[in-house]
Structure formats: C-alpha cells, structure tokens
Amino acid sequence: MGNKYIYSFGNGKAEGSAGMRAFLGGKGANLAEMSNLGLPVPPGFTISADVCKYYYENNQTYPAELSEEVGKYLNRLEETMRAGFGDTKNPLLVSVRSGAAASMPGMMDTVLNLGLNQATLRALINKTGNERFAWDAYRRFISMFSNVVMGISRDKFEHEVENIKKKVRVKNDTELTTKHLQELVEKFKDIYKKNTGENLIDDPRIQLQKAIDAVFASWNNPRAIKYRQLYNIKGLPGTAVNVQAMVFGNMGSHSATGVCFTRNPSTGENALYGEFLINAQGEDVVAGIRTPESISNLQKEMPRIYNEILRYKDILEKRYKDMQDIEFTIQEGKLYMLQTRNGKRTAEAAMKIAVDMVNEGLIDKKMAVLRIDPQQLDQLLHPIFDPKAKKVVIATGLPASPGAATGKVVFNAEEAENLAAKNEKVILVRKETSPEDVAGMHAAQGILTCRGGMTSHAAVVARGMGRCCVVGASDVNVDYKSQRFSVNGKIVKRGDYISLDGSMGEVMMGRVPTIEPKLSGDFAVLMGWADEFRKLAVRTNADTPEDAVKARAFGAQGIGLCRTEHMFFGEHRIDFVRQMILLAPEVKNLKIRIDALQKELENAPKEKKPELKKELAEVKEAFKCPNMLYTKALNKLLPMQRGDFEKIFKAMENLPVTMRLLDPPLHEFLPHEEKSQKEMAKKMGMTLKSVKMAVSRLDELNPMLGHRGCRLGITYKDIYDMQVRAIIEAACNVKKKGIEVYPEIMIPLVGIPAEFRLLRDNINALAKTIMDGKGVNVKYSVGTMIELPRAALIADEIAKDAEFFSFGTNDLTQMTYGFSRDDIAGFLPDYIEKGILENDPFQSLDQTGVGQLVEIGVKKGRSTRPDIKIGICGEHGGDPDSIEFCHRVGMNYVSCSPYRVPIARLTAARANIQGTETSSTV
C-alpha cells in the first residue's frame, strides 16, 4: 500500500474496493465497492487501518504526512459536495465511524453531524429552513461527541432529556419544540464543560481530529481487546476510520430512512425484507419510537425509489454473491446507500438462500456448502422454544446438549423412570450424574446439574442421547433430602414445572411452549452437495440399536464408537453386571491360590504333602460357589449383549461398527448409597457388610487413572471374553441371514504394545473357535483407542499390531492437560475469565498441545502401517474446528453423536473445499 493512507469513495467511483477489507475495514471497503458499482453513496473517504497500526507502533503518533492528506481529501469532499467544512453559508457536515475488517462491538461507534457549531448551525437553519431539525441535529452531535469522543457517560445527557420531558409533560423526544431543544443544547454544553473543564470544541477540523483520535484509541480499549480474545480475532492491523458526508432522512415527507435484507433472513424467501420510516433518522428506526413500515409499503409510497432499491439488490447480490443487509436514506426524494454487508440469517434461511442461489446461477455448489455455518445446523435438528413465549430465566449453566425441554422436577433417576412410564414429562435435576442415572436420564425430557463441565458425565451422555441438558448451573443448590432446589432466593420443589434451553444454558420457571422446526427439502439438497465434496467419512457414536437407526437416517457411514458397557444398565442386567463385578476379584484370587498350592504341592517334601492337600481341597471347595455365581452372571449377560449387537449390526448393514470393550472402572457400576447396597445384598444373598467391603475394595483415589480400560481385560479375561464372544456370535448370526457386517473390535486405553498384543491374541483365538463352530467367516478387525499420551508417542509400535486407531480425545485431553473433566468446574470459570483458556478444551480440541500428540500418533501410526484406518471418537468429533483439524492431519473419519452427524458432514466438506482451493468469497 506504500504510503497511501486515505482512500476516497462516492460519486460513482472509489480508490478502494471490496477486496481491501483488511485495510479499509468492512464498512469502508463496501462503501468503496458500492461507489464502483455506480450506486449512490454519500461521498467520503476512509483512513486505512495501516494508520492504526502505525499509531500503536509509534507511541500513539501519526505518519508525518497524514494531517496534510486528511486536509487534501477533506477539500476534495468539499468540492464534490459543493459545501465547506465550517462554512457559514453552506456547511459540510460529516459522520465519523470506526470500521475494522471484523465487526467489533467493543470499539467506538459513530459520531453524526460533525462540523456543527453556532455558526454552521445558523447556516443549516438558513439552508434548510427547518430550525427544529437543525437544533435537533446539534444536540445529537453534542451528546454523541461528548460520549463517544470525550467519554462522558450517556446517562448524563439522557437525564437532562428526561428532566425536560417531565417538565413540559411530554412523552417522546419528537414532541420537544425548538425552544426545548435549544435549552437542551445549553445543558449539554454545561455537562461537557463540567466533565472536561473546557468549552465544547467549535472548530470542525479539531472536532474531526478528536474523533479520528478516538476511533484509533478505541481499537485497544479493554472491551475491544476482550472481544477480540473472546472471538479469536487475530492478525488485523487495526481499525479504519470512515469520514462521510451527512445525508438526512428527516428533512420532510420526501425524506426517509430504512434498513432491509435482500432476501428474507428468517425463511430465505427471495424478496426484499425490511422496514423504513418517513421523515426520520437512522437512530429513530433503531430506537423504536415510531413503528416503522414494512418495506413492501415503499412500493406504494415511493415506487421509483423502491424499484431503484430492487435494481441495487440485483447488482449487490451479483457482486457479493450473497444476501445483503443494507441501510439507506432518502433525502428529499434522492436515495443514498449508506451500508451493505452480508446479512445474518437463520439456518433455515441459509439453506434456502444457498440452494436458490445455486439454482439462480449466482454461486456454485462448493460456495453453497461454504455458506452454511455448521454450528447453525443445530437449530434445525432440535425442537426450539417459541421465540414469542415469555421466559423467566432463574439460572444459567453450560449449554451441554441442545434442545428445549419442559417437565416436572424430579431429583432421582428412579422417579424419572416411574413418572415417564406414566407419560409424565420430567426434568431430572442432580448435583451431578453417574452411570446409575442413565436410564432415568433417558426417561427425562432434560437434565439439569449444578456441577460438571461440557464433558461431564451428564453432558456426554445427554449429548449422545440427544437429550436437552444444562450442566454446571452453580447457582442451583440441590437439597435431595427436602426434595427441592433453591436458586437466587427462589425455591423449586419436586413436581414444579421448569423449562431448559439446552442451546442457551437457560433454566426457566414453568412451562415455556416449544415449536418443532421442519427440515426443508433444501437441507437434503445441500447435505447431498456436502457429501460430494468431503473426503472425511462421518460415523456416529451409538450405544443402542435406536441410536444406530437414528444416526443412519442422519447420514452416518458406520459406528465409530459403540460403548458396550452402556447396555449394562438395562432392566435386569445391572444385577448380573454387579454380580460379575463383585465376584471377579474373588474368583481370580482363589484361582491364583489354587495354582500356587498345586505348584507348592508338587515340589513339597513328602511330610508336608498331606497338609497342603487338605488346604488345596479347602480352597477348591471355597472356590466352587463364587465361581458358579460368577460364571452364571457371565452366561446371563452373554445372550443379552449378543442380542443388542445383532440389532446394531442389522441397523448398520454393510457399514463398519466399532465396538469398544469394557472401559470404565468397575466401581461405576456398583451402588454407593447404603439403601441401594442393602437392596443389592438382598438380591445377591450377601450381607450388607460384605457388599460394602466389595464396593470399597474397588474404590480408587483417581478412578480415571486407575483400573479401567484394557487393564480390566488383562486382569479379568473372562469379562472381555464374554464381550468378544457376544460380538462375534452376533456377527455370525447376522451374516448367516445374508446381512453384511464389519465388526471392528476396539481395545480401550492401550499404552503399552504388549497390552494390545495379549488381548488381540485372545480375541483372535476366541473368534476363530466361534467362527469355526458356526461355519461362518466374519471379516472383523482389531484396533485400539489412542487416548493416552504414551499411546500417541509410541503409535509406531502399536500400529505394528493394531489394524485401526481411534483417537479418544476426551481422555487424551484429560491426560495431556491433567484436567479431570468431572472436576474442571472448580477452576475453569476463573481460567476463562482471566483469558488463560479461550474455551473448554473438552469442547474444542486443543490443537496446540493435544493436537501435537494427535499428529504424532497419526504420523507414527502410518509409518509402520501405511494403510491403517484412523478416526476420532471423542466428543470433539462433532465440533467443527476439531473436525477441520482431523481433516488436516489426514484422518479417515470422525465419529460423533447422532445429532451432530449432519454438522460433521458439512464441516468435512467445507474443510476439504477450503483445503484444496482458495475460497472465492469476497
């Protein structure tokens, strides 16, 4: 850009263009572009963001030549407008606006009517013959300049306006007369003097300089910095400043002001959508003092202008290839375009607009795919609260799983199940949830917890089920004993109705009505295009046949994670699961004891043998009963698991299904409250004491780092054997019916190659026996999760044996950061607030740290097995940024909860399009 700091626009031409957004800001670039397109833009000039950069790099000073340049462009503007800045006959008034490449609410906004003082005010009155208009413009200038440039609180000015309205007993500003406005101007000048110690600046050139200074200074005010941090806005040189001649929509009945979208932002319909006000200024539309008219009325009232706008709509859409959000002013019958930008829209509208524009030949399919924000799709996939309904928000937590849920408050899972069985809608409220609560969570409309983060148990399970869920609502104080919760002084009792907004994290009193959005045909069309462009396959995390069916309807290309233990909580099953778990250690210990005694007996001197024989017999006797019960439990669970797997395989005909063997620590399946322990003791014929002892034996200080994952399979071989048997038998049975199945058996939490080898050998041996027995050959594979840092670091060794990798980025994030996702709530708020973390690393993959391990894992894995299938099955598999990362590092697939499958499909397509070609968006 050399030393050119200023760019003019207006009058049918401009020095800049839309492509110079980084230097001219969004607003300046679009004003220039509209000028180039021949649209009527009030002329003006843009001071480049490079000046802002210079300003901060040079101790808040300007380039030497800037002041002269500004003068030059101001002169040119005076010539164009045939008016003079400060001229007492025909004064030029300007607006000054900030404008960076990214929209930034934290910065200085706008000063209008700059250039006014007592002398130019008089000239304005003479020129327009409208005294009230001129005084109104002046008081607006003073308050804006004072607030935005000098930092005086807006309240002080509004206070005076209120006072005078009270005094003269009117309700609206518009009812104030010229005299009242003159009085206000005096008061405003007093406020200015009181707060700055100086008189109001009269010299328009100094007014302008001060306003420019203020814009540049606002770039680095704390709010702006915070905003950039929050929205991860990086690499911008600074903000530009736009100085533009004023036009007025409040100069009589041939004047007006309006805003409109070139298409309907709510439905996507291809028709102007917006509103206007005759004889008004822009801020009046926003302030809502008078009710604006629909833009369609403009066709009747000012048909020429309306057609002009229609023409500009076509020009702008053709140029920007997108729906536009425009602002305009009509000054005494002449239309001025003040702003254009890509318009915000609902997901539904985005779909329709993108598909329509492809059909209209405005954009191609790739561009259409790039136009849809994947996060926004969420809106289309869950019911939402009626936007018109009244809401009383009593608490806010983390938006763990989207959706809109209403129901009666219950405090335990069992009651949730009971009421749901009676067709009651319930909201399950817990301090936190555990696997025992899963059935109740499934039965509930929504789940509310006061602890836990975005990947706490409640959040993960709810997301998997598609249940609405709000977690970590720390203001909610749950009292199980009295069956109520208090929140900010309010008491909510069992049976009271509440509503949860899972997308906003809001907890509301009572029953808020919901509406069901429908997936339009455009959705299917667009997703079809997305599938054309993506390389990354999309699978789903599904633990039940129902989820599998649902996910397949959403387009899942297989199951990336089926948690075999999630089926353990079904009716009647949990008792056998508990029996198996309680007896496993005892059976194992007795087996070891028997082996040891047998060996001892062999080598013992003769005189010791009788004694040892007696002991061996006793131990063998003691072994019988627990072993029988243990074996019985395994035998009961086998057909149940096999049946589930058969259904899942059928639902996923022709597609791969990754089944993870038992992963969580066993204690998660046992009851920890005395009441449930008593019940269990009764059911199993044990004493309460022995149940308690068995439960406490499995307690761990840090279960997340404890006896879980493949460590269970190594110590309790029978349990993994039972699961493998269920998988292979199910696969054989289904295949016999002519349904093609591709089971992928996944061993969790591997950190040592020998762990994998040992378990893989067990699996292969067992599978061979079963398949030989059934006379069926199932093409299955055995792979592992990469979820420990060590696994990623030695992935080359593991890949020698493992046929696939699935990155378990939940655990990988826990270990890499040393963050327990269940305990993160203790410090995460501080971390976010202090800017130490930008977001919860369990939501969006930490590409800097955890990502290094993922990259190492992929690279090393492929180094010893080039065709290894690699995917991700952590919560991150449904997060757009993380999906992009997975595409970039060359994974084969991502796996996510059913409801996020479309989001992943779209993101995968976008990542591939963006990765292979430079986007042609403006």
Added chain:
Amino acid sequence: MGNKYIYSFGNGKAEGSAGMRAFLGGKGANLAEMSNLGLPVPPGFTISADVCKYYYENNQTYPAELSEEVGKYLNRLEETMRAGFGDTKNPLLVSVRSGAAASMPGMMDTVLNLGLNQATLRALINKTGNERFAWDAYRRFISMFSNVVMGISRDKFEHEVENIKKKVRVKNDTELTTKHLQELVEKFKDIYKKNTGENLIDDPRIQLQKAIDAVFASWNNPRAIKYRQLYNIKGLPGTAVNVQAMVFGNMGSHSATGVCFTRNPSTGENALYGEFLINAQGEDVVAGIRTPESISNLQKEMPRIYNEILRYKDILEKRYKDMQDIEFTIQEGKLYMLQTRNGKRTAEAAMKIAVDMVNEGLIDKKMAVLRIDPQQLDQLLHPIFDPKAKKVVIATGLPASPGAATGKVVFNAEEAENLAAKNEKVILVRKETSPEDVAGMHAAQGILTCRGGMTSHAAVVARGMGRCCVVGASDVNVDYKSQRFSVNGKIVKRGDYISLDGSMGEVMMGRVPTIEPKLSGDFAVLMGWADEFRKLAVRTNADTPEDAVKARAFGAQGIGLCRTEHMFFGEHRIDFVRQMILLAPEVKNLKIRIDALQKELENAPKEKKPELKKELAEVKEAFKCPNMLYTKALNKLLPMQRGDFEKIFKAMENLPVTMRLLDPPLHEFLPHEEKSQKEMAKKMGMTLKSVKMAVSRLDELNPMLGHRGCRLGITYKDIYDMQVRAIIEAACNVKKKGIEVYPEIMIPLVGIPAEFRLLRDNINALAKTIMDGKGVNVKYSVGTMIELPRAALIADEIAKDAEFFSFGTNDLTQMTYGFSRDDIAGFLPDYIEKGILENDPFQSLDQTGVGQLVEIGVKKGRSTRPDIKIGICGEHGGDPDSIEFCHRVGMNYVSCSPYRVPIARLTAARANIQGTETSSTV
C-alpha cells in the same frame, strides 16, 4: 567368526580369549583366557553361541559341518589327555556345561563324568584302583544325565538314595559302601528306563550329543525366557557349550576341591578368602555335608599349591583388573583352575577394593567409579538387620524405602505421635496413608501399608524422610475397628512388636536386632573421585531444615524440591491451614458478588438503586467475618512458613533452593472422618454440618487431575501471595545476616503459558515491594515444573517466560501412562507377571514413552531459552537408570531424597564416564 564354530582351550593356550564372551559365554571365554595366561586348566573346547543362534534360526538343526568339527576337537582332546572317549583301558571323561555371556540360572547347568558306561567304569576302577570312587562317579553321572538331559525329576533319584540310607541306617551319602552304590546304579537305570522307555545310553558320543542338544534346547525354555525378560537380557545370540576333561578332587588325601575369592568379598581386605575340602568333589562343598576348611589352612596343608594359587591370583587380577571368584580342583597333588569370574561383593568391600586397586596401580579412578554399583550404596546408608538374627517373615510387600525398623504396632498417626513422645518405638500400620498421617509417619520407626505402589503417598513420603517403609503388603488385612491385622492366618494386635526390612519388603514377627554399618574412609575417597568426573549436579528433595542439613552432609548441591505445603502439617499449623482452606472459596465468592453488585449498581436505573444498595450492604456485612478469619489464618501461617524458610536458606548457604508453591488439592488437608470433623468444627466455631459441606465441596472425583497446582494459585491468589511473601521475606532476612541465598520459586502443574505468566507477574510485583521495603536485593528466579504432557509439548512457549524447568516425572508418568500411582496396585502385579511391564514405571523412568516427552521438553525449552536451567525432581531423580537418562538428555541437575544423594553422585559420574569414552572393562 566365519564358519569356525568350536574353540579349544587348555594346555597353556587357547583359540579364544576373554574378549569373545559374546560367542564363548562367560565361562568359555574365561577358561580360554586362563589357558592363554598359562594357568593349568583341564583342556576342552567350547561350541560357540553362534551355533545356538543357527539352531533356532534353522528349525533346531545344526550347521552341516558341526558334527565333524566336534569329532575333530574330541580327537584333539583325547590326544592331549592321552585317553580315549569310550576307551576301555584309559577312558576320557568330560563335563558338559552351558554358558552364555550373561549368567542365567534358568538354563541347563552341568553334567559331570560323561563318558561312563559299564566298560569305561571298569577301566576307571582299574586305572584308579578306587572302586567306590568309580561307582560313585557313575551313579552321579546317571542321575545328572537323567535329570538335566532327559528331564526326569531329581526327586525320583533322591528318593532311592533316601530309601537305601534308611534301609542300611546311615545318615550321609559318604557312608554308603561300594555295594550300596552298585545297588543304587541299578535302581537309577530302572528309573531311567521307566521314564524314557529306553535303556540308559552307553555310547559316550551319543551321551555327548544328547547333552549338547539339551544345552541348546535349554536356552529357550520358559524359565530361561522369563529370566531374560526379568533381567532385561537382550541381544545375545544364545548359549555356548563347554566340553571339558574331568579332573577329580576326590582321589585321595592329595586331592581336594575349593572355591575362593582373591579378596575378601565382605570387607574388601586384600587376602585370599574361601574354603576347600580334601578328598572331595565340587558339589560336596556346596552340599555342606562336611564342613570345609578355611583357605588359609591350605597354606599349612599344601603350601606349594597355596603359593601357586597366590601367584595365579596376581595374574588374574592383573588381567581382569578386578577381584576374582575362582574354583579349583587338586587332583593327586596337581592344581587345576576350573573357573574364574568377577566376584560379587558387599558395598563396603566394593569401595575398599576399588580404592585399593587404584592405589596398587591396577585401575584408574574412572574405572574405580565404574566398579561401584550405585544401587548397592543403599546398603551403606541405612542400618541393617543383623544377618545372623533369626527372622520369621509373615508377609512381603514392596520395598518402598530401605531401612530396618522394629517397633510396636499402632494403627493411627496420632497414637504413633503420642507413643513416640514417650520414647516408644512404633511401626505405623495403615491401609494407606494420607497427608494427615505425615506427623505420625515421622514419629514412627517404619511404615507398613497394605495398599499402594512404590510411589504411593506412603512410599514417597517415607523415602523423603528416610523412614523404613513397606507398602502394598496385600496379605495384610488391617481392621482398624478391632485394632489388629491378620496375615495368612496370624493375628497381630496393637502393641505387638514387628520388624520391617525396607530393602527386602519383608514384615517379620517380633524384634529383630539391627546393626549400624559405618561409612569407611574409602567411601569418602571414592565419592570424591565421582565428583571429579560428573557433569550433572545433584540436589536434594528436602522439605525441612533437618533434611536440608542431612542432604548437604551427603553432598547435595542445593535443594531441587522443597514442598512448601509439607510444613503445613506441623503442630498448631494444620488448624490455620484448614481455616484458610475452608474459608477461601467463601471469601472469593463473596468478593465476586460484591464486585458484581457494585457494577450492577452503577448501571442500574434509579428506581432499582435502593434495593441494590441494601443488598450490597448485606453482602458486605456477610463478607466481614469470614474475611477476617481467612486473613487471620493467612497472617498466622506467614511467620511460620517464613521461619522454616529462613532455617532452610541458612542450611543451604550459597546453594540454590527450589521452593515449590502449594501443589496438592486442598481436600488433602481436611479431615474426612466424622470424629476429626467434629473436633475441627469445635475449634473453628462452625457447625458439624457446615464443616461437612465445606469438606464435600472440595471433594473431587479425580483429585490428581483436579483443582491443584498452579490452578490453586490462580483461583486463590492470597494463598500463593502468602507463600511468596514468606519466601522472599525469609530470603531478605537471611541475606541481611550476610548469608548468600538463591531462592528459585517454582510454579507447579503449569500446562498453559498464560498460567505461568500471570503467576510470575504476581510474584515479581510482590517480591519487588518486599525487597524495596527491606532494602535488600535477593537474586531469585521463577520457573516451573514440567509435569503435564502438554507442558513438555509446548515447552518452547513456556521457556520464553520460565527461568528454569524441573521435570516432575511422577506426575508426568501418571499422565502419560494414565496410571494413578495410588491405584496402580490393582493391576500392576498382573502386568509384571504377564511381562507387560518390566518394572513399576514410577520407580524407573519409562524412557520409551515418558522419556520422549522429557526429551521434547528439554529440546523445546532450550530452543527459546538456550541457558535455561533444567533438572528433575520426581522420584526418578534417585534411580540410577533414570539419572543416566537425565545425563544423556542434557539436564543440569537431578534432585532426589537425601539418602539417595550419594547414589546420584556416583551414577552421574558413571554416566559421564561411560558417555565420553568407551569403557575399558573386560
């Protein structure tokens, strides 16, 4: 080696040499070497380990030419011995022995007298005129051949020997007559036939072939494989086979057999040390049937032989440059050397021998340093049980912290303290320990737990204190309620005496007497040499002034880890610590509430202000009392911590002291049992319910991954501020007295650069204020622990701000493996048994996995701060293998518990010597 498979030895020359250990095995190489040195070795030949390699690589077959080669060498041996293999006049008898480069008890051992059958037996009788000797040799041959070569149980033969002794009513084998021996030979042959289905092999050449086969087959038997796994023996081609002419020490009063060390292996004294038996075979010495005579008696009885041995001692020590363990046989007045190898010795002897040999000019100082096994030093640093005492071992656990402790059993820490205060010696027995037990652990002689691994709380703390400790003794069933424990049927009650051997992991009944070993002058000399050769500095982990003094005496060059919170458990302190912890969250929340209300008040409409003002006043009122108590607690702790730090700084004058700010989760400091909670409630004037609520609020599911480390410093700034104040004030105070101090303030558990920056800025600001106030300038630095995988991965970013790194490899191992060191006992035994892990990764650093992160961390850290000081302060800092690793990756120092400082000094020297030059040991 081309196609040469066999190497002869004996007769003053050999085809092999000591340097060919890998091919000839230790035994074969040394026999060759002794031959070359002119020592009288019974001649023979060695079949190279290359043949073993060939054997396994070619489906258990031999190279085509081998059979012919064996024949050739056998012929040569016959010529040398002037006897014939199978000759019925003058038969040659041989021994066949396995022998790999590493000693391997799992392999085949020895077959003696091979070549005997009915015909050669007769010849032997004729030749020696000693019928009983010949029959005895024959029956020994049959049982050895049957057992070692044919795999028939040894029991079966011993059973027959017992039978005959019972029958003829004698006690010892030597009392059996020729007739009895003949009878035995018949029985032995029957056993052979019954078990093999064939007659005993008579053909000496087939006997030899079978024996050779057996040696090679034994290389890969399960015991041998297991042994190699266990002792990490890798890269050997296989075992060699030694075939050697028999000599007999049992041919009359001019014959003898003996073993001796060239120096005293117990004290290191430079004099022959060993024993011999006149008219006996080697196995008689081992069997202990007759009491052997001291080697010094040989000087009187066979002076010529004795002097010959003395001469050979010098030759061998000069050649091997080390103390030798030799075996010899005297056959009718002629000395034969059967074996030489480097002798095992005690740590004390190793020291003396190394120092003596340097003084004698046999070795240089570097070699002396390489001669001492650092692990062995441990023996010198702790009292040990009297080796002569009688021991009743009732259980075995993990040898967590060396030492010999005896005392009365107590089951809680408080009682341990009380009894210790009355000068009673106690052993604290717990299921596991927690920080509440620290004072009791300190008061006890030793600690026994039934749970936990080598780096459980008990183990780490005990090692740090130098307290004897056995952990994970899983047979011990502790019953707190009845104040007793049961172990394998025995009951041990409170007050009973037990003894713990912390080096062996043994638990013994009663009071086993101990002896205090003294550090000899040689120790100091050798450690001085070690210090000359090492590059790695050695610091200590010390939390108290006492430990600091002790460690400095052991040669520590500073403190690498002072856990500032370990002082929290002192008398009177814990109450204030608890007060601080319980109130911190409340004070913080109220502060946030006050700030929020103040902001709300500012922006509120007028009509709402009175209500908000009232609320603000109420919250401020509620804030007063907890804030006062909280501040009081901090103010009480400040001088206590400062006082401790002053003492530590004084003890470490002129040396750096790394102080780690508060690290463990706060709940560790709170009482979890109702009784203690009641006491606490009383002390703090709280209700039991509110204490319980406060404690449960701090409970976490996975505290290791929870709210701890720098996360505490970020959420509770006041606590870190108090600690920093104590450190800097102490440093200033001590410096004012003219004592030079170098505090290094260490921020734990950093995973995000912003965490470090925020806390570092706080520290610097506070330090400046304090130093300015005191008018003292202390040169301190601020660094961090690298203990999260993420920290290692982004070490370049962290090093931009951090002045030093200390690898916390305990936590790094936990996170990298996903292993909780407190819970590892659930699966570690299975992992070790199944060979998945070779050892507990918390004992010896996992160089393959965790090591990669350490290397990444060092490399990346130095990439942005080349002069960054890098050390290690995990438990691994005292483990020789891990210290070598630290040297190799270029760390500046290791830090370990005081008792391991000498071990680390020695290891560091060895690592540097071995890294910079090829060792010249044989």
